Amino acid sequence: MNKKGVLGVEDKIEITAEDLAEPLSYPVDAFVSPEYARAERDLLWPKVWQMAGRLEDIPEPGNFITYNIMDESVVIVRTGPDTLKAYYNVCPHRGRQLVNTPDDVNCVRGRKQKFVCGFHGWTYDLEGQNTHILDKEDWKGALTAERTCLSELNVDTWGGWIYINMDPDCEPLIDFLGDVARILQPFEFEKMRYKWRQWVIYPSNWKTAIEAFMEPYHVAGTHTQLLKYGEFYAYSKAYGLHGVSGFDERDPALRKAGGTSVTRAGGGKGTDPRVSTYELARENYETVNYAASTETLVNAARRLVDELPEGTSGPDVVKHWLASARADDAARGVIWPDITPAQMSEAGLAWSLFPNQTILQGVTFALCYRARPYGDDPNKCIFESYALERFPEGQEPKTEWVYAEPTAEKWGSVLAQDFSNMEWVQRGMKSRGFRGTLPNPHQERKVTNFHRHLSRYMGMGAPRLLKK
Template structure:
């Protein structure tokens, strides 16, 4: 059985309806317990390899009380811990516990390039390999102040898909094993070749799960984005895949590829695809590229009325692929059946979503903002393929929630209201659609395994 058939076999059964207790969303005790039971035991996506272009380049990643300093220590493409090209350290001086690198106020994380790291308290100095090269009055400690005592503590690190991943558990399973089957399903899309077009982060008045779950299903489209229903039905599914899950669209009698991000509109697909691409580009600025939008606008003129959906899709994608190739943007070749089976996005447990396509990617991430269950940090990043040397230079930018494109604002409008609504006395818990919101159910089943509470309960 190949990897694709393994995934397909795992997704045939719709789970039974369940009730999800609200404890995981609103309990302060639960929020505090997440630090030790969840965040310190999972692989977490902390950045991109391209954020560390030179020896000495560094970024930080913070999750509750923990801060990780990630540094490129050698040139080369390989970046996992065994290869030693990129290392991750506990971002704390081994002398008196001062954080070694501070995150500037208003920034998502610290970033830059240094030859070494000097503690701002007593000037202990650490090289990029983690060794301590300067200690004031070192002789006062005598021989017991050895390398094993003074060097920075290392954190597990690896890369996949162009992302840098860290794990605070020194005995954690290898990243690749943790990511399966998502890694195998997403490998053909060559996510490591994409670069960010824009990256924004903000703070929401809701739990991190509420924010993430808003994008873990398409069941909300008719209610939250009714204008999209003009372009067709957005009947979706969500399926558990081990620790992870994925979502996608039912295609009915349409092309299998229509299960993916790059899908057609209904009715006359020449016209509705052009309209949907234009609206998506202007209204959300994600899930497509300028080439795809431009070619879609020409479909009504370049294809005759009555062209089948399959032929419209083929012409649109092949023409866009050719135009991009002429400017040095090479799309990966991914089998149509694989594209269909992979769906539109994968939810990487616990807190990342990767919305993949052959030439672009939309990623969401949510994490706690302190121990307040009513607050979270939310991140949106849009990636695409660029000609060599022509990718824009981007950094994470803070944006007030009101400053995002208006389709995302529609999603955001639900979050605080959901958070408050779940606190209502007598509220019995969430009852997600077992087919369309299966990814939400999957998240809480896996959370319960880590947290020891909050298991979804059978409905009725």
């Protein structure tokens, strides 16, 4: 029997940002309720900025991509060298999609100078204006430009990503992003390009999937092979709708405000930091599908035992390693951005952008995730991951979205470990024996902040303080 209220939560109407540091609980309807899943269609997705693609997807005028969210479909087209338009993917005549979007395709890409409806041939230019209607005179002048143009929605860009918003009264994207844009600007994501991109229809709610990457608290229990590089004590911090996480000092006396973004490079108790730095760089590269580091960084780390004397301190090893990698990249035409230690510390290791975008950033690379609903089924989602990297001009690989089953062979062993939890969390939350969530107030604060803001859009499911 599920004992409702057994956790003992405070009956506080509104959770504040300060409350996020306290023990909280949030209900599971957001993950398992069919009614909640259907309500997202009207209460959440039409109201938020959503990452819909990358500018490199549509490099030339006439290039377009589609983006689907639940039963909405959007076409984003480059109309000029520096201009984009976003339209609902529907002909205003009888409602046919202008671009077919099969369920077994992640998104549709192409190039057109006009969009022609496959039903009756109504035609639209890149600016969304109707340019051809067969026998238009039959409508006796009723077909005005306002009635026959494509329905437009908001589109904007940041960091090389394309964002759309269906709300005509939405705030500007830069305001929606808030501190995220300022803190991550030094990384110049717009200069990175796809290395690979994969997707899968996964048996969990989209929130179950994306929350698996909102906190590093799970490292000790899920990615146990990493424990040899030292203890992993996570921090998690809210920035408005969004949040950042990283690794902190376990000793409170050593911590800095907001987390220190401790790296395990050069770490590992009783180990030679020259060796452990290489081992960790290689581990991150090879087990995270060649996305959580770069070949340049791994090769520079491999040389440390030859370039530095035994007994070199961990910080000096890391300093030499990064300087060598930077020089190696410069020699092949990859210029690192100038990011100060203070900026690196503030940026942390991983960002969650509300509602469904995740960025794990490095100086010259990023591993990114997105999860979307699969229709209105609360037990399925479209899960996507892609790697970005800086490449020499013109040497970036040609990539497409590849459907990949959630195995270590396809995704790497670390992501396979994450997949090994998500489905079973989804199932477990339905149990009558599950009394409610107990997120870590320090290390999983991004998760509770996510639910705090999600509940404001949805009008239900707000976190509640646990009685002490």
